[in-house]
Amino acid sequence: MIRLLKPSKKTCELERIEQLYQEYKVPLWRYAYKLLHDEHLADDVVQSVFTKAIEKSSLICSLDCNKPVPTSSLW
Numbered sequence: 001m002i003r004l005l006k007p008s009k010k011t012c013e014l015e016r017i018e019q020l021y022q023e024y025k026v027p028l029w030r031y032a033y034k035l036l037h038d039e040h041l042a043d044d045v046v047q048s049v050f051t052k053a054i055e056k057s058s059l060i061c062s063l064d065c066n067k068p069v070p071t072s073s074l075w
Contacts, residue, residue: 013057021050 025046032042 017050017053017057020053025050 032045
C-alpha cells in the first residue's frame with residue numbers, strides 16, 4: 001500500500017527557493033553585471049542573494065506550497 005505524504009515544511013521551502021531561483025537568476029545576474037561590469041562578481045551577487053534566501057527560508061514558505069510567494073517580505 002502506498003501512502004502519499006504531505007510535503008514537509010523543509011521540502012516546501014526548498015521548492016519555493018527553487019521557483020524563485022529559476023524565475024530570477026537570469027534577470028538578477030544581468031542587473032548585477034550591468035552595475036558591476038564583471039561576470040564573476042555578478043555570479044557572486046546571485047549566489048549571495050540565494051544564500052540569504054535559503055537562510056531566511058521560513059519567510060518564503062507558507063503552510064501551503066501552492067500559495068503565491070510573498071517576495072516583498074524576503075529582502
